[in-house]
Every structure is written in C-alpha cells, then in structure tokens.
Amino acid sequence: MSEADSPRVMLIGMMGSGKSSVGRALAARTGWPFLDNDALVERASGRTARQLLADEGEAALREAESAALDAGLGVEPPAIIGVAGGVLLKPLDRGRVAAGGFVVWLRAPAEVLAARAVGAEHRPWLDGDAAAWFRRTLAERGPLYAEVSDLEVDTAASTPSEAAEAIVAALASLPSES
Numbered sequence: 571m572s573e574a575d576s577p578r579v580m581l582i583g584m585m586g587s588g589k590s591s592v593g594r595a596l597a598a599r600t601g602w603p604f605l606d607n608d609a610l611v612e613r614a615s616g617r618t619a620r621q622l623l624a625d626e627g628e629a630a631l632r633e634a635e636s637a638a639l640d641a642g643l644g645v646e647p648p649a650i651i652g653v654a655g656g657v658l659l660k661p662l663d664r665g666r667v668a669a670g671g672f673v674v675w676l677r678a679p680a681e682v683l684a685a686r687a688v689g690a691e692h693r694p695w696l697d698g699d700a701a702a703w704f705r706r707t708l709a710e711r712g713p714l715y716a717e718v719s720d721l722e723v724d725t726a727a728s729t730p731s732e733a734a735e736a737i738v739a740a741l742a743s744l745p746s747e748s
Contacts, residue, residue, distance in 0.1 A: 577671045577741070578645070582718070583655065585655055605641070607635070631656075632659070674723060
C-alpha cells in the first residue's frame with residue numbers, strides 16, 4: 571500500500587484496551603505518526619484528564635476529548651489517532667470518528683481492562699470497583715464501538731505487535747483508491 575493510499579487509522583476502545591501501546595507498535599511498523607489521546611487532551615486543555623475532571627467536571631473533560639479528536643482529525647493521513655473511549659458517547663463525534671478513517675476497535679474483557687488500567691494516575695474513573703465500572707461501561711459503549719468499527723482486534727489474545735500486524739494486514743486488503 572502506498573502512502574498516498576494509506577488512511578488515517580482511528581484506534582477506539584476502553585481505557586486499558588491498548589490504544590497507546592498498539593498505536594506505538596503500529597507507528598513503529600508503518601512509520602506513520604501516532605497521536606495519543608491523553609497527550610492531545612493535555613495539549614487541548616493544559617491539564618491531564620484527571621485534573622480536568624477534578625477541576626471542571628465530566629462535561630469539560632468530554633469537551634477536551636472532542637477537541638483532541640479535532641486535533642487528530644486535522645492531521646493529514648497517513649496517521650494513527652488514539653481516540654478517547656468516551657468520545658463515542660456523542661453522536662456527532664461518533665460520526666466524525668466513523669468518517670475520519672479506518673476505525674479499529676481494540677477490545678478486551680472487563681477483568682483484563684481493569685487489571686491493565688488500575689493504578690494509572692491519569693485514569694479518573696477507576697477509583698472504586700474498576701471491574702464493575704468496566705462491565706457497566708462496556709455494556710453501554712460496546713454497541714457504539716461496534717457501530718463505527720471497520721475491524722475488531724482482541725487485545726487480550728494478542729500482543730501490541732500482533733495487533734499492529736493484524737491492522738496492517740487489514741489495511742493491505744483494502745481496495746486501492748487510485
């Protein structure tokens with residue numbers, strides 16, 4: 571696949587699903603830039619997600635996540651964009667993600683996500699029962715992720731490098747736009 575034919579890859583999924591690690595592995599494999607949601611949120615707001623949530627509440631965090639999506643969508647393809655898990659809650663943002671590129675849903679069971687994400691300072695939702703939060707949130711968001719995804723990759727069953735290879739293989743099978 572030539573660079574001209576390469577899409578923008580949008581990585582979606584819950585926190586702990588591997589968006590950052592798979593994004594970095596995919597960037598290493600392709601040479602494309604990777605824009606991580608956490609860094610984009612901090613750049614857009616001047617604060618981490620946890621600080622923004624504590625200072626201004628969930629609505630402000632969601633606005634910063636939308637601004638981070640704007641920044642990612644502003645990068646010319648080829649590029650890899652890690653998208654905040656909550657962005658897909660807004661129908662407008664969900665449509666922007668779907669139209670923004672090749673959408674890959676990185677998924678894993680709630681218990682795996684909880685084990686990966688607990689203790690991460692920048693993850694504000696996990697201060698209570700993390701596994702229960704993931705089960706509830708996956709039930710809500712799973713259908714939204716499925717609605718916009720072009721490819722699903724089970725990150726509980728693959729390493730970041732293996733997930734990146736699955737994405738590259740899927741991209742290689744896309745019809746050329748030349």
